[in-house]
């Protein structure tokens with residue numbers, strides 16, 4: 001019996017749509033049906049079918065009997081054919097799954113990892129019905145307004161090195177936000193991304209590991225892109241914000257997702273080749289925590305207040321609680337006072 005195609009494998013129709021889009025984009029203006037057909041090795045009828053289906057997904061493609069087709073507008077939706085790169089330069093997101101709605105992209109990615117999904121898989125949803133935050137909290141994930149996605153990675157590192165990776169992930173997102181929006185994104189230890197002091201991104205890293213061996217990481221990233229002030233529940237109104245709230249303008253999700261994937265791939269490759277040291281140093285330049293008076297609440301411990309003096313080589317936050325007395329934190333909620 002023929003087995004069902006795994007969810008992460010690109011469907012023939014998605015491949016066709018992605019090839020037609022790439023050809024329309026590379027030429028910019030009008031491309032004749034005949035040229036498209038020759039270039040892609042598809043019949044003119046097949047081209048017409050892909051163009052029609054792209055229109056149902058919100059693409060505006062003009063057709064003129066004499067000039068051919070012209071891509072006018074692309075919807076800002078992370079469809080799998082938009083996320084996966086055709087040129088193969090970017091392996092991160094080379095396989096991707098897009099769902100209009102899912103309970104949690106982390107939960108689905110963990111399930112797909114168990115089914116043998118490839119490293120670099122990116123699972124994106126427009127809306128999460130049970131988005132998960134750190135420490136069992138909920139993550140507000142309404143449709144059309146955020147980037148809710150998870151990455152599957154299998155780094156050759158020990159479980160004890162994961163805290164460093166977690167810090168690096170925050171710096172990666174902050175850098176991508178800076179590139180795309182110009183906003184001065186900073187990282188609150190370990191990996192919350194803040195703009196003007198408000199949280200615009202949270203990262204939930206889950207791992208499957210044995211004592212000495214890491215099987216895989218699921219890196220769940222939630223970026224509040226275009227949420228408006230009234231979309232936050234009362235308890236988050238003073239804590240959370242979005243890129244559009246802070247920049248005063250709507251931000252496109254797709255270029256931001258591409259920038260995060262690109263930056264993450266580069267930093268991941270550097271991490272494996274040069275180790276965490278230089279990356280943590282660079283990440284430290286974006287720290288909103290170091291140099292600040294902080295309160296750290298770690299599980300099962302009394303809250304501790306002090307001056308955040310730095311980040312240790314293993315990713316721990318160093319807090320000076322009295323002259324000459326320093327404590328290291330590997331996990332916990334930090335508030336800047």
Ligand code: BTN
Nearest residue numbers: 104106132133134202203220222
């Ligand atoms: C935090 O508490 O700050 C972490 C929030 C992480 C949210 C993201 S959204 C995509 C992925 N799927 C989830 O269920 N959670 C993460």
